[in-house]
Amino acid sequence: MNTLTLPLQLPPLSLYVHIPWCVQKCPYCDFNSHGQQGELPQAQYVEALLDDLQQDLHYVQGRTLHSIFIGGGTPSLFDAKHIKHLLDGIAARIPFADNIEITMEANPGTLEHDDFAAYRAAGITRLSIGVQSFASDKLNLLGRIHDRDEAQTAAKRAATAGYQSFNLDLMHGLPNQTLEQALADIDTAASFQPPHLSWYQLTIEPNTLFHSRPPQLPDDEALWEIYRQGQQRLSDLGYQQYEISAYAKPGFQCRHNLNYWQFGDYLGIGCGAHGKVTLPESDRIVRTVKIKHPKGYLDAEQYTFDTAEVEREDRALEYLMNRLRLMSPIPKAEFEARTGVAAEEVAEGMARGAERGLVTVSDTHWTLTDKGHFFVNDLLSQFC
Structure with a gap:
């Protein structure tokens, strides 16, 4: 994409x-x-x-x-x-x-x-x-x-x-x-x-x-x-x-x-805890994972086991995988602020979803239909 x-x-x-x-x-x-x-x-x-x-x-x-x-x-x-x-x-x-x-x-x-x-x-x-x-x-x-x-x-x-x-x-x-x-x-x-x-x-x-x-x-x-x-x-x-x-x-x-489902940020501390953080100055979104086993964690000097970038081409899909768990309409402005991706970049996929009766599209929001809530994966497949 x-x-x-x-x-x-x-x-x-x-x-x-x-x-x-x-x-x-x-x-x-x-x-x-x-x-x-x-x-x-x-x-x-x-x-x-x-x-x-x-x-x-x-x-x-x-x-x-x-x-x-x-x-x-x-x-x-x-x-x-x-x-x-x-x-x-x-x-x-x-x-x-x-x-x-x-x-x-x-x-x-x-x-x-x-x-x-x-x-x-x-x-x-x-x-x-x-x-x-x-x-x-x-x-x-x-x-x-x-x-x-x-x-x-x-x-x-x-x-x-x-x-x-x-x-x-x-x-x-x-x-x-x-x-x-x-x-x-x-x-x-x-x-x-x-x-x-x-x-x-x-x-x-x-x-x-x-x-x-x-x-x-x-x-x-x-x-x-x-x-x-x-x-x-x-x-x-x-x-x-x-x-x-x-x-x-x-x-x-x-x-x-x-906050999770709206693609907000969260620090994760403790054994195996996951985090997700936005870094606007470097235009990055990173995910962190901490040492998983209690003994290794308690003995550690550095607790982060892995740090991974959410690549730009994956941000729209990752946002939607989270946000579509919620029943509320999705503001396009929130999508753009949390991903750094323009809403028009997913317009074609949303249009295909609308043709199948999965989502409705307005100038400001995308809204899952009743059918869409049962077929979320079908909608997500438009962005893979």
Whole structure:
């Protein structure tokens, strides 16, 4: 694709922090996570995270932090005092935006429930709780360490702990799951009135236990009915779908994830963490990857394992691969600012998509149609 050069503009800046340990590896998980063996090196790892961040400060370029997301693994294995030390260290290095969103992932089976207030006092503003299901038999099949009662207790405590927002993660298309069971999980989750719900289908990924020993999953017809009726149930409950697998009450979209999908910038610190940074002065967009294994990371002097350029001819496709996950129209001005590519350079591909009923085109926006949301890859193929 021949591209016209436009100036890159600095987008909002987020920070992703990866804490790689969990109690045990789930059979469906392909994330960079490691089962806990003995006492965790919490203080040492936090110091390594802050050293890692120090080495990335040249990427900040005068910006404040828009959001922080502490993921894993299971970050709630770390004591609140270490999370506070981490956040204090980050704040000492990069100014926080006034309304910064700071999310931490937590699993019901690892939370001492009186720690909800401690994490909030440490600076966490938003919890994301990996419930996955409220059915104990399904949780057992998924290898989760919590049961239905612990999931409900965690959701109830999160709802009353004074956070600005909290999310419950739910999966559907679980082994032997019926439509009624999938809808019951949605209803149970909604009863705790979370401002945000993640609802996504279980997929079998390479290099997981489920890939080598596949469970019996619902067939395609059953999966479609679960999705169709689940979508309607969530809508009836007041949740607006704003991303492929994310639903929120008005005003409670996850700002951190929105920044990802809008091709914003993010630093990534911690084992195997990925980052993406815009460098307008040199007309570059770079992606970074940190050392993956905890031992190598803790022993490192330089934490970045790899840095790769997003080549100019790939920027439009990379932007669209992210942005098309969102339900909202795509501003052409945002596309140009984040990629440095003129909107007219993708006009032909968008026109072909419009002819197929996948997208509508106006002077200022591209908007996926209902059909387009189901055939995103067909639209993306116009730009490969």
